[in-house]
Every structure is written in structure tokens, then in C-alpha cells.
Amino acid sequence: MESYEINLKNANPTIENTFLTWNMQKNWNPIKITDANGVYFTDSYGKSYLDMSSQLMCSNLGHGNKRIINSIKNQAEKLAFIAPSFDTDIREEVSGKLRTVLPDNLTKYFYGTSGTEANEAAIKIARMYMAKEHKNKIISFYNSYHGSTLGSLQLTGDYRRKLTDSYHSASGFLKVAPPSCYHCPFNLKYPECNMACLNNIEYTIKNEGNIAAIIIEPVTGTNGVVIPPEGFLHELRRITEENNVLLIADEVMTGFCRTGEWFAVNHWKIKPDILTTAKGITGAYAPLSLTAVDKKISDFFNDNIFAHGHTYEAHPLVLAAASAAIDEYKDKNILENVRKLSKLFSGRLNELREKHISVGDVRSIGLFGAVELVKDRNNKTPFNTSDDKIEGKPMIVNKIAKYAMEHGVYLNTWLSHFIVAPPLIINEDELNSGFDVIDDALKISDMEIKI
Template identity: 50%
Template sequence: MSPIDVVEPQSSNKSEPLTSQQVVDLTRQHNYGTWRFQKGWNPMHIVDAEGCYIVDGSGKRYLDFSSQLMCSNLGHKNQAVVEAIARQAQQLSYAMPGYATTARAELSQILLEVLPRGINKFFFTTSGTEANEAAFKIARMYTGKSKIIARYRSYHGSTAGSIAATGDPRRWAMEPGGKGPGILFAPEVHCYKCPIKHTYPGCGIACADYIEHMIRNESDVAAVLVEPIVGTNGVIVPPEEYMPKLRRICDEYGVLLIADEVMTGWGRTGEWFAMNHWGVVPDILVTAKGITSAYVPLGLCATSEKIAEFFQDHYFAHGHTYEAHPLTLAPAVATIREMQRLGLVERARELAPYVEGKLRELKAKHASVGDVRGKGLFWAVDLVKDQTTKEPFNTYSDKVSGKPLLVDQIAAKILADGVTIQAWVSHFVIAPPLIVTKEQIDHGISVLDKHLGLADAAVGQ
């Protein structure tokens, strides 16, 4: 056979389309369900999504009350983003990272409009965890130091470095080796249930002082890594003084501040990025999810000018095949322009008091609701056995041991009523697309209200 001979494929009868149940069965049989025991996994078959709704294989619509994984900020099937993906696929579907592309230049240009001032050098990835890996490498190369201080009740990704820097029990399965060298953990900043038993504001922000103590007593701390508002682990909002104080501490000791804004970026909290709430600019900002509204996988590790300048004369020892993949960059440009056109950052800010009011009514009504907290369109509803002791119904140990969780039972009932909501150990995350209406907010909260009786009945048991 010559090199130019073409072999025609054998003809075959067109197979019948899969039924919805076949899709579910094949998925269960041949795919891993993430962060769970595989036994009992029964994924819902999703066939369509538009606006604030997703549609299952039977045609039933569900209000997406957590933007799937707190990532579909723009809502589903935005035509400007869909068309940007199609145009880029037709024009240039791939270029290796060593080439310049129009999509890369356009995204770099528009990022300068929305990122904190002074954050202006970019490394593109295909996920938030890869962006964090890049941040760790950059911090260590820049400082010549190795240790990174993260916090408990944090999540930074699933790859080797980022899972090692994750404070929550998703790290446990990888230990002892998975913790990795050079990762230290500090207490989270959680005024509702302070892990070091202090009371705000009289504490003087002791959780930040604790990090300073760690830096003083470690030989080579390269960076402090924080989620500005803790995401999956409870939408934990720090007090106003925390971030400015942490910034001063990092500056005093020559330590970089890394802000993991994978979940809190892109208007979710009522600012383009959550760090803006406190007027604090990190040295490295990591983000993903909402940068394309999750239409395509894209992450970003963005650094300050001083770090960029360092690598003019120092070897940048990082890269991968899909860095700056043009098919991921073009929809990011479209997403940002749509967010600007629709005023979605401002919308999240304006809707925040409305959501907060509704959730505080929920807390007043239900004995099982210990706390509600959040910013913008990013909120948590925390369930407790006792509002005084703040004891949760379930703990991380229950989750990793396979014990049924009360929040999962409630979420299943909410799903049956046509609303999807993210449940995690002992709380719900409420983070609808930023295009959500007040009527949709009312509906989602009313369905949650309806099924919290299951938790109320278990109070005190």
C-alpha cells in the first residue's frame, strides 16, 4: 500500500440512538463518579441547558441553583459564547504555546480591563487545579523558597500539588505521601465557628496573627495561599480586616500572597474578583470556572509586574501542550464581553441584599439552620443539630466513611421538585447563574424551605 492510499471504512448499519437509561447505565459501568463511593451512583442524564435551567433525558427542567459546580455564571447556552467557540474551531482549532494567536492577544487585552490593577502577566491552563500548580511553581522559582502556607477548610484542586495544598479531607486518601513537601496548614478564618476559639472583633484577627507566627517560625515560606471567600467548604467570608492584615504580613516578611479565585471570580461575589472587596491586590491570582462560564475548560494563573520582570532574566520552567489553547481563549473573550454588556457583576451586587433577606427569613423559621453567609450571589446555608452548640448533623469523617448525609437526603428531595443544589457535608451552596431573576430566586429558596423540615425533625437527636 502506498503512503497516499486511502482505506474506505467498512459500511455498517447506523445504530439506534441510546435511550436515556442506556446513557446512565453506560456511564455508571465505564466511568468513575468523582469524590464518592462508586456503589449507588446513579447520575442524572442531562441533554440540554439554557438560561438558568438544565433538562434531563425525560424532558424535565430543573432550576440550576448552584450554577452546576459554581461555574456557569453566565447561564447556559449564551449564543455569543457558543458562536465564539464555533468561529474559533473553524479558524484555528489548535496552536502550540510557542505561537502567538489572535485569541491569545485579544484575551490578554481584555483581561487587563477586569483583573486587579498590576496583575498583567498570564499563563493559561485548562483547569483551576493546573493554574494553582503553575502558581506554586512560579512562587517557588521567584522567591527561591519552598514552603506554602494554605488553610484548613480549603480546596485548591485535584492534581498532585494542589491536592497536597487542600485542607479538606479530599486530601486524606493521598496521605502520607500526598501531603507533599513544603505544605503547611493554618486555621481557616471562620467567625461563626472559630477553630482557635476566639471571638470577633475582640480577637484582633487572631487567625491572621497565627499565619504570621508560622512565617516567623519556618525557614523558607514562599507564599500564603487563600480562597478569598472559601468555596465548597462553606462560603466562609472573612471579616473586613483580615485580607488587608494578611497583605501587610506577607509584605513585611517577603512572602507572596496567592488568591485562589477559581470559584469567587467573574462576578460571583458582586465584584469581578473577591479580593476587590477589601482593596487588596495579590501577587498571584488564580482563576477558572466562570472565565468561560464553563463552556470550555480554561484556567488562568496571573501574576504581578514584579514577578513578570523577574523572569526576564530567569528561566521560566513550566509549560504544557494545551497552554493558551485558542479554542479555550476565544470563548473567554466572549464571556467577558457578555458579562460587561449585561452588567452581571453589578447585578450580583444588587441582588445580594435580596438573597440575604430571603435566607435570613429561612434561618428564623428553621431550627436546623445555624448560619447563612455569603456575598453577591454566593451563599451557604449551614445545618446544625443545635443552634447554640453549632454541632453539625454530619462531619467530614461521615462523608469519607460512606455514612448517609442529611444534606444529600434533602438535596435529593429538592431535585425531585425540579431544583438542583450543591450539598457538601453539612451545608448547601446557593450560587445561581448571575442572570437569575428574583422570581427564580424565590422559587429555589421556597423548595429548599419546603424540605428543611427533614432537618428540623432531626434537631436535638
């Protein structure tokens, strides 16, 4: 008893008793955060940080938003929980508001609590709907992330799937080469390539014969803010329609104004059959996700069982956050702010590429950007790969993020790139001050090349 108490005194229960996700546990020494307001958050020593990545690209409305906080509080007092088979005011309210912002063909909604769950629901819905045609396979891209559970991880193309493939794999999931022009899988150049990646998708669909759906991030998120070339999504929509394949748009990261449209598919006027979203739907004030389907799919379930559900589907507290968040996006003209700042944003990113020898490419749309670091611009050699991460080797992006944190700026890093995606309420001065620190931090990767 005594020794247990002594142990507790010395130990930090966060580190001792909880997991750091997607990482080895041994060197975890997290900064303790005690407060957050607007585009800043503060640690237990009182130091504040400019949030240049909206945490996990989700705090779109910044921190400490009173309207959303009060909406959750009021809902907690009124009705904190009721089984999902009941109707509630808040469910009516949010479902009505979503109709005003989603692509107009998406009229029926399933509420979950994470992007992962939204995609799990999408896979099941697509397969249930396509069962009559004996189609069950789902195509996704090699540079994608769609979630961490059995199905959604099988959709995922990036190294996180490989980490668990040996004990976690399932059948019916295929990957294809993505429309990633900087690292073209076919070593071709747009537009002379005639979008060989599209031909490959069409070829796969026709030769497999039983493809139920293809799931895409309309703009690839974590894996580098990869924007498809002009014409790609239009043609993909045509191919899926001609071959009776459902198109699922995973807008978990790109939804809710991040790219300068309510949803990224709007840039190309594409109407997916199913759209999934999460993160920005509540500005990350509460865990909510959405799987939205069109009328043909919703009609199908009038006479077929919707074989899916969760205890916390349409949870009132979480819906209360979404209701207030949607009002905030509209009343604060968030789209306008994103569109206005996107020129400054892409301008500052381009300056980084011009100034720093270690920056191979920058890409952005709206307030969603990536800085890709290379050892050698000609060969586009990354500083680090997924193998380095798996083996626990030091990563250059972590050195850059550490420097940025020391200088009061938070950045979300990946393998050889980092994501710049500040809260969408940010102003010009704040944005410039964040970029100034990033500019300084990139001397670290430049130095590695000169040595």
C-alpha cells in the same frame, strides 16, 4: 463476542466505564441531562431543574449562551489549535480583555485548563521566584480546597487531602487555622479576638523562616462561603509584605462577578502578587484557567527559565469562550444584577435561619451563599462530618438535595452545608422560586431535630 454484546446492551457505559469523582462508585445512578438553557437544565424525561448552584459554582452566565457558543464555533473554523509558542488573534484579544478586569497590578498570564492547574502553576512560579531567597514552603488554610493533583491537593486543607495523604503527601506545605468566625479555631469572638488567627499566621511565617507564599481563597468557597472578618485581608497583606512572602489569591470560584466584584479581593482593595482563576472565566463553556502574576514576578522570568507548560496552554477554542464570556459579563451588566439581587439573596438566606431550627448559620456575599445545618444551635454540632462521608453514611444534605431535585431545583451539597450560587443572569422571580423550594426542603432537617 456474543456475551460481550449482550453485556453492552444491558450496561450503561457511563456507569460501567467511567468514574464518579470523589465518591464510592457502587451506588452511582446519575440523572441523564440532555439540554440546558438560561438558569434551567433538562433531563432525558423532559423534566427541567432550576440551577441554584451554577453546577459546580461555575455556570455564571447560565446555559445555552449563543454568543459564547458561536465564538467557539467560529474559532473552530478559523484556527482550532496551534502550538502555544505561536501568537494568535484570540490570544491577543483575551489577554487584552483580561487586563481590563483583573486587579491592575497583574499583567502577565499563564493559561491552563483547570483551577487545579492554575494553582499548580502558582506554586511552581512562587517557588521559582523565591528560590533566590531559599524559600520554598507554602501556607494554606485548613478549610480550603485548591485542587486535586499532587501539589494542589497538598495545599488543600479539607478532607479530600486526608483521603490521599498516606500515599500522596509532599513536603513544604503547611496549614494554618482559618479566619472562620462561626467555627473560630481559637474559640474567640470577633472583634474582641483581635484576630488571633492573624497572629498565628505571622508567628508561623516568622518561625518557619522560609515561607515562599501563602495561598488563600479570599472568600472560602466549597467549605462554606466563609467571609473573612473586616480588616483580616488588609492585615494579611501587610504581614506578607513585611515578611517578604508572596500572597496568592485563589479566585477559582470567587472570580468573575460571583461575589459582586470582578474578583473578591476587590472588596477589600487587596492586590495579590499572584491570582488564580478558572470556572467563570468562560462561564464553564470551555475548560480554561488563568494564573496571573505581577510585574516583579514577570520581570524575574525575563532572565530565568519559566519552567512550566502544557500542550493545551492558550488553546484557541477555550480562549474564544473566554473572549465572548468577558463581553457578556460587561454587556449584560452582570455585576449590576449581582449587586441588585444580593439584598434579596441575603434576605432570603436570613429568613431560612430565622425559620428553621436546623439552620445554624447562613453566609453570603453577592450571589454566593451557604446554608449550614446543625443538630444543635448552641453547640453548632453538624449533622454530618467528613468521617460520615468517608464511611459512606447517609448525609442530611443529600436528603435535602434529593427533595429539591424532586421539586425541580438543583443544589450543590457539602458535608453539613449546601451552597446557593445561581447563575448570575438569574432574575428575582427565579431566585424566589428556588428559595421557596429550599425553604420547604429544610423541613427535612428540622424534623430530624424534633424526633
